[in-house]
Every structure is written in C-alpha cells, then in structure tokens.
Amino acid sequence: MRAGRLWPLAIAALLAGSVGAHVVLVVVATRDPSFAVEKDYYRKALAWDETMAQERRNAELGWSADVTVAAGGRGGGVVTARITDRGGRPVEGARVAVEALHNARA
Numbered sequence: 496m497r498a499g500r501l502w503p504l505a506i507a508a509l510l511a512g513s514v515g516a517h518v519v520l521v522v523v524a525t526r527d528p529s530f531a532v533e534k535d536y537y538r539k540a541l542a543w544d545e546t547m548a549q550e551r552r553n554a555e556l557g558w559s560a561d562v563t564v565a566a567g568g569r570g571g572g573v574v575t576a577r578i579t580d581r582g583g584r585p586v587e588g589a590r591v592a593v594e595a596l597h598n599a600r601a
Contacts, residue, residue: 556580556581557581558578558580558581560578562574562576562577574593574595
C-alpha cells in the first residue's frame with residue numbers, strides 16, 4: 496500500500512477517537528453525582544451587580560453574620576443566624592435566607 500492511501504484511514508481513526516472520547520465524557524458526566532450544573536445560574540449572573548452593591552452596603556454598615564449549625568438525626572438540623580451591627584447589637588427586622596448544600600455531592 497502506498498502512503499497516499501493511508502491518510503484517509505488516519506483521518507477516520509482521529510474522528511473515531513474523538514467521538515469515543517466524547518462518549519466517555521458524557522457517560523462520566525451523567526453517572527457521577529458529584530457533577531452538577533448551578534441552578535438558575537443565568538439569573539444569578541444577571542444579579543451580580545446588585546449582589547456586589549449589597550455586599551458594599553453591608554460593609555459600610557459594619558454588619559456581620561454569626562451562623563451556627565446543629566445537626567440533627569435523619570438529615571434534619573437547626574441553623575441559627577445572628578446578624579449584628581458594628582457595635583455588636585442585633586439588627587432588628589433582618590430577613591435571612593439559607594441555601595444549604597451537601598459538600599460531598601452536588
């Protein structure tokens with residue numbers, strides 16, 4: 496066989512290898528529970544400026560959060576958040592939302 500006839504086989508082998516690699520990546524990405532996509536990531540990205548403005552405002556006010564977690568049985572638990580101002584006094588009327596994630600899995 497001449498070398499001129501082998502190059503189509505080389506191209507076909509490269510394409511087949513690429514398809515095989517993509518199949519392996521898709522299988523790994525869909526099987527492993529550690530892989531995840533951030534929920535509603537686009538809305539969070541659009542709100543980036545507002546989030547940073549809130550962070551700056553909190554820093555100006557000197558607010559801080561002290562969070563404690565008491566784990567309970569069967570997946571339950573209690574989360575306590577204490578929001579204080581620069582002087583250590585509680586911030587009255589503060590609204591707190593918690594998003595808890597399991598560190599080992601997404």
